[in-house]
Amino acid sequence: MREPAGALEIRDAGSHNLRDVDVDVPLGVLTVVTGVSGSGKSSRIEGSLRGRDGVVMIDQAPIRGSRRSNPATYTGMLEPIRKAFSKANGVKPALFSANSEGACPVCNGAGIIYSDMALMGGVSAPCDECEGKGFQAEVLEFTLGGLNIREVLDLPVDAAIEHFGAGESRIPAVVKILKILAEVGLGYVSLGQPLTTLSWGERQRLKLAVHLSAKAADAAQVIILDEPTTGLHLADVENLPQLLDGLVDSGRTVIVIEHHQAVMAHADHIIDLGPGAGLHGGSIVFEGSPNELVAGAKATRSLTAEHLAQYVNS
Template structure:
């Protein structure tokens, strides 16, 4: 990919790349770093210049350029194994493999080597397994993290109890919705053969609710104030000193959202504005609360900053420590290094892949000569 980017530049093109990978940053002629953090704590240019300058800039990106997760030297012992026999989905060649339970498993290999075919084709359909991917989230234009995760339900009930009215008033999908925009906050106009446009609703000014609903408060805030709060602020609000606003049910969901790295999202942000990585972490926040014994994540670091990846790894470790099995289909070497067990497919892609070329602890992968993952893991260690 880097070779292609350089060729595009050398042909006279201006190439703009939105990226978290330090290897891509290293070949850039100029870097613009945004921050200092995410959500309402971001939105500023915190550094511009070359790669060497970024390393000493003091920004979150600069501080993580040389930070690597060490290879796990004392991996957990598997509590058991899930036997997969004769897997032949897509390019798989009658694969037999034992997948460890009770540990963090990384399934690796080049793109097209058969990773997803193996895991989704052989495991995802089991009743004790939950698979989380980056597929679009289904929902209406009024859907947001509050409605999708269910955190709005205890909030609506608390508003109703505190004000002696019906919970339905505090839903933009029900009785409290602005009648002009039907709770969307905007008016959508279909322009036929060209892209439609949306304009702010003049009646509710984007608040989505009838003005009469906004007179009701909980802990000094109305429902629009709550939906405008980032997750971390809402967590403090519902854990704060006001008795009516103490909601353990909301706090539990908000804590999971924070733990998956979505503390910056506002509760009312439309789902249509979320990235693929954000959608996956939103699903993960829900599934952490499920009873499934096995959790499958398909490239969860896609779209994540290096700091977010470190946060994700720590969260996956906690899930395993709680007694569940976690299987991660991943390319990120920081995640691979932290795995208790690695299953590497390949050696190449398509018809050159489709077989297991390594299965064992991450440290042993360093000496797997046939594995491209092992090669890059060795190179990473030698430059660390």
């Protein structure tokens, strides 16, 4: 159990259903904010901490972008990749963008043709012209390190780290971003996977990776994650505590708004709101370690304590 290095004060929090809540969030540790849906978890954190210096809020707001947006474009790593392809082949960088000159003229770089069937809804099918690749055939003749741009975009993050780590295709700036993507648990996601196919949890971790790779990342000393397990596969949920530990061990304070018992059990500190939802919530029910919450499960009004006790004792 890690020891806190100070506290982040929240005073007179009264947004939504919160009842003038005063609470100290410990610094330098992993704090999980719990409670039933509607108990005031997100309201208290977002309303009280969002916008403070050094605080980054990674919420579940949609990632903006077109159907051609993917991790490579969203993180900015496609730009150095395009330039490397350009230099290696003596052609324009614009050829290696599905949003520019190299795009298939039929599907406009999407690789998919979308058809509006009116009352039957929309349908999609791979583009016959580019066979779903999104690029003109002549563009795919150019390679970097033995792979064309489509093959590069089809690489999972873990494989891309090796590809861009040495030889003709070595691009240190790209490797730096890729390693951060791997650290946040996205090593299996391909560079060109459409953002629309990512789960909520995957999009949230992608946004976290962008924050961590930014030049101002060192200024983000408090990271808030809003229910990062949403949409994650069970195996990814099991890997999440390791990611959170890595963020804390790097000197950051991590606050997670979460309902999953595996994340609760891994916390250094728990702040539980309730006891119910809506008008029946908005109060601090418990503050302390997971073990203390479980030990007092019978005495507290906390539903979280009951569920966590069942999880720990199962």
